[in-house]
Amino acid sequence: MSVPRPAAVIVLAAGEGTRMKSATPKVLHELCGRALVDHMLAAARGLAPERLIVVIGHAREQVQAHLAASGPDARPVVQEEQNGTGHAVRCVLEAVGAISGTVLVTYGDTPLLRTETLAELLATHAGEGNAVTVLTAEVPDPAGYGRIVRDASGAVLAIVEDRDATPEQRAIREMNSGVYAFDGLLLADAVKRVSTANAQGEEYLTDVLAILRQDGHRVGAYVAADHVEVEGVNDRVQLSFARRVLNDRLLEAHMRAGVTVVDPATTWVDVGVTIEPDTVLHPGTRLHGRTSIGAGAQVGPDTTLTGTTVGAGAVVRNAVCDGAEIGEGASVGPYAYLRPGAVLARGAKAGTYVELKNARVGEGSKVPHLTYVGDATIGEGSNIGASSVFVNYDGVEKHHTTIGDHVRVGSDNMLIAPVTVGDGAYTAAGSVITNDVPPGSMAVARSRQRNIEGWVTRRRAGTKSADAARAAQAVAEAGGGEPGGPGEAVR
Numbered sequence: 001m002s003v004p005r006p007a008a009v010i011v012l013a014a015g016e017g018t019r020m021k022s023a024t025p026k027v028l029h030e031l032c033g034r035a036l037v038d039h040m041l042a043a044a045r046g047l048a049p050e051r052l053i054v055v056i057g058h059a060r061e062q063v064q065a066h067l068a069a070s071g072p073d074a075r076p077v078v079q080e081e082q083n084g085t086g087h088a089v090r091c092v093l094e095a096v097g098a099i100s101g102t103v104l105v106t107y108g109d110t111p112l113l114r115t116e117t118l119a120e121l122l123a124t125h126a127g128e129g130n131a132v133t134v135l136t137a138e139v140p141d142p143a144g145y146g147r148i149v150r151d152a153s154g155a156v157l158a159i160v161e162d163r164d165a166t167p168e169q170r171a172i173r174e175m176n177s178g179v180y181a182f183d184g185l186l187l188a189d190a191v192k193r194v195s196t197a198n199a200q201g202e203e204y205l206t207d208v209l210a211i212l213r214q215d216g217h218r219v220g221a222y223v224a225a226d227h228v229e230v231e232g233v234n235d236r237v238q239l240s241f242a243r244r245v246l247n248d249r250l251l252e253a254h255m256r257a258g259v260t261v262v263d264p265a266t267t268w269v270d271v272g273v274t275i276e277p278d279t280v281l282h283p284g285t286r287l288h289g290r291t292s293i294g295a296g297a298q299v300g301p302d303t304t305l306t307g308t309t310v311g312a313g314a315v316v317r318n319a320v321c322d323g324a325e326i327g328e329g330a331s332v333g334p335y336a337y338l339r340p341g342a343v344l345a346r347g348a349k350a351g352t353y354v355e356l357k358n359a360r361v362g363e364g365s366k367v368p369h370l371t372y373v374g375d376a377t378i379g380e381g382s383n384i385g386a387s388s389v390f391v392n393y394d395g396v397e398k399h400h401t402t403i404g405d406h407v408r409v410g411s412d413n414m415l416i417a418p419v420t421v422g423d424g425a426y427t428a429a430g431s432v433i434t435n436d437v438p439p440g441s442m443a444v445a446r447s448r449q450r451n452i453e454g455w456v457t458r459r460r461a462g463t464k465s466a467d468a469a470r471a472a473q474a475v476a477e478a479g480g481g482e483p484g485g486p487g488e489a490v491r
Contacts, residue, residue, distance in 0.1 A: 007101025009044040013108030014057030019235040025059040027108040033270025039111035046115030084202030086194040098188035124222040125181035131217030135179040137227035145175035177230035385411035
């Protein structure tokens with residue numbers, strides 16, 4: 001199919017969207033990792049238009065700032081007062097002048113429209129030599145939609161609104177999407193002649209079709225293969241529906257590319273996510289932003305990854321990872337939290353109830369469980385004992401901890417940054433490490449244990465603990481053994 005490059009794509013995005021009941025402009029509501037308007041812009045960019053124009057009005061500062069951040073090619077044109085779709089297009093032509101060539105007009109709240117469908121519309125427009133070609137769809141229930149009335153040759157005679165339709169016209173199931181391909185010069189002339197003689201006192205773009213037909217020009221139509229594509233988003237219910245449709249579309253594409261999705265109903269992915277073949281996504285997996293998953297990785301169940309890279313063959317279970325890098329063959333979770341700057345090298349592990357922030361864990365090193373590692377570098381082949389804390393914050397500044405290669409940090413250690421534990425060193429369980437540990441050394445930083453004999457029976461008399469202690473003492477005395485364990489006895 002040869003698709004002519006459009007001279008311009010005009011995206012109408014000036015409306016308030018009152019049914020969203022939101023302080024956020026409707027076209028900026030998020031859907032699978034993109035704002036609504038960005039989905040339409042992505043579809044339009046797929047056509048390589050000479051100009052990409054977005055009509056803004058309500059909350060224009062927010063929308064314009066968003067457009068500026070998303071790319072320099074989308075030119076905003078302000079519609080000071082929202083006086084209808086025809087008025088919006090007229091504002092564009094008054095700002096940029098008449099446009100020679102094909103002008104495509106679409107909307108910022110139709111996120112399901114594909115580039116392929118718009119391309120078919122343009123091809124039909126060019127192939128039939130139409131002055132205007134409207135994108136239509138056959139819908140199961142056309143109530144509320146404008147109906148497409150055709151003549152015997154298939155040319156479009158009129159678009160009749162539901163409230164104005166005869167019983168015969170209401171039976172028509174072909175509806176108007178509001179998306180059009182125009183001859184740009186004919187559009188520039190006709191849009192000036194649109195009347196405001198209607199109940200709302202607004203300029204409607206649909207009137208341009210009647211004007212062009214009255215001028216003797218051909219008006220055609222292209223029927224979309226899937227009516228869902230042309231459905232707009234006007235409230236939160238429709239936003240949820242569009243999210244489900246788009247997510248299913250994305251998951252289907254990933255599955256056909258070799259990804260196993262165990263339960264599509266509970267798996268959600270954004271449009272910017274990339275997944276290599278032989279990855280398995282388990283139930284409850286949510287992949288956001290620019291997350292990238294390597295071949296053969298296992299993700300989930302119940303895992304949320306945002307802007308995270310997962311290497312080939314890695315396993316990430318029951319975890320939340322934001323801005324993290326997980327190396328090949330690494331292991332995360334269950335119940336781990338990797339915050340921005342967390343990096344696991346090849347074969348490293350962040351296990352159960354482990355939190356990492358701005359920390360690099362070297363190749364083959366393990367942080368198995370119940371540990372916080374913040375602002376740290378851990379070398380290769382090291383092991384961090386359970387219930388350890390990298391104490392990085394002094395109340396004013398963050399400080400760094402460095403753990404060398406093949407280090408063994410004992411359980412329940414407090415590593416008070418800034419501190420360095422050298423290669424091959426050990427730290428004893430229960431230690432508070434405040435000074436550097438030389439390579440190959442054993443650091444012990446804890447006080448000697450004291451046992452205060454008889455304390456419970458004297459100070460907790462009448463409790464079950466005291467009763468148990470007396471019983472154990474009696475057994476020890478009857479057997480001639482010592483009731484206490486090793487350590488310094490204090491009486």
